[in-house]
Amino acid sequence: MSIAVGQLAPRFSLPDTDGAPHSPGGAPATVVVFTCNHCPYALAWHERLLEVADDYADRGVRMLQICSNDAERYPQDSPEAMRERVREEGGWPTPYLHDATQEVARAYGALTTPDVFVLDAERRLRYRGAPDGDHMHPAQNAAWLRAALDELLAGDPVSQPETKPVGCSIKWRP
Amino acid sequence: MADACEDVGVTVELLFWDGCPSHPQALAELRGVLAELGLDPEDVRVREVASELDAEAEGFVGSPTIRVDGRDIEPPGVEPTGLTCRVYRLRDGRYSPTPDPAVVREALQRAAAPA
Numbered sequence: 422m423s424i425a426v427g428q429l430a431p432r433f434s435l436p437d438t439d440g441a442p443h444s445p446g447g448a449p450a451t452v453v454v455f456t457c458n459h460c461p462y463a464l465a466w467h468e469r470l471l472e473v474a475d476d477y478a479d480r481g482v483r484m485l486q487i488c489s490n491d492a493e494r495y496p497q498d499s500p501e502a503m504r505e506r507v508r509e510e511g512g513w514p515t516p517y518l519h520d521a522t523q524e525v526a527r528a529y530g531a532l533t534t535p536d537v538f539v540l541d542a543e544r545r546l547r548y549r550g551a552p553d554g555d556h557m558h559p560a561q562n563a564a565w566l567r568a569a570l571d572e573l574l575a576g577d578p579v580s581q582p583e584t585k586p587v588g589c590s591i592k593w594r595p
Numbered sequence: 596m597a598d599a600c601e602d603v604g605v606t607v608e609l610l611f612w613d614g615c616p617s618h619p620q621a622l623a624e625l626r627g628v629l630a631e632l633g634l635d636p637e638d639v640r641v642r643e644v645a646s647e648l649d650a651e652a653e654g655f656v657g658s659p660t661i662r663v664d665g666r667d668i669e670p671p672g673v674e675p676t677g678l679t680c681r682v683y684r685l686r687d688g689r690y691s692p693t694p695d696p697a698v699v700r701e702a703l704q705r706a707a708a709p710a
Contacts (some may be wrong), residue, residue: 459682460679461617461680461690462680464682464690494647494677495677557689589615589679589680590614592679
């Protein structure tokens with residue numbers, strides 16, 4: 422079951438590809454993105470999400486990307502493969518965290534890669550869903566996520582707090 | 596409607612895994628290309644791959660996989676078999692959960708061409 426809009430999101434601490442721990446909070450908004458290396462939907466939206474991280478960094482927004490997939494059955498999503506991907510892509514503007522036990526994905530009720538959760542300064546969920554309405558069209562520019570961040574940062578209620586997450590299912594351990 | 600694929604001796608298969616949401620779109624696009632080429636859009640063998648064992652036996656590297664006359668329209672090289680979504684690259688470089696319709700079209704045209 423997923424956390425509900427307005428509900429306090431669970432705390433977590435997960436290591437990035439260099440082993441440094443990261444937790445949500447400490448920012449006017451934190452974007453938590455469940456993603457992975459091998460899903461075409463996650464790959465299609467990836468650049469758009471990194472652009473959001475870049476564009477909103479000076480307004481204090483943090484983005485944490487998390488891979489929760491079962492790395493034994495899907496070695497493309499192993500910590501080694503995550504590290505290699507970040508290196509090959511010349512580094513990311515966001516930490517890429519490994520959820521080895523899948524507890525964080527379960528606690529958030531994440532369903533797909535990608536699945537986007539926007540938390541406010543108190544860690545309450547303000548938006549959950551897809552980055553925008555079409556993974557195949559970069560011109561969509563993560564519009565749903567950007568609108569949620571703009572409204573949240575302006576102190577307004579998020580007018581579209583939920584959309585349907587679209588992507589590959591999270592690969593749960595047996 | 597005439598069984599155009601059979602008429603020209605082309606066997607078209609779409610293999611999918613239900614855990615990946617892309618196969619309805621892939622099937623619709625495949626049928627669109629078949630119709631464009633004057634082939635029967637209904638003449639697609641749609642098969643579900645439901646287990647890792649099936650994936651291994653089929654040489655299935657991800658969903659969707661389209662085969663024409665038994666040949667993958669985008670040979671996957673050394674990709675491991677398994678139940679996963681398949682990553683395609685369109686000709687303009689974008690990542691996609693479904694193959695480029697141009698690739699589908701060319702594979703069908705090659706197969707349907709007289710020897």
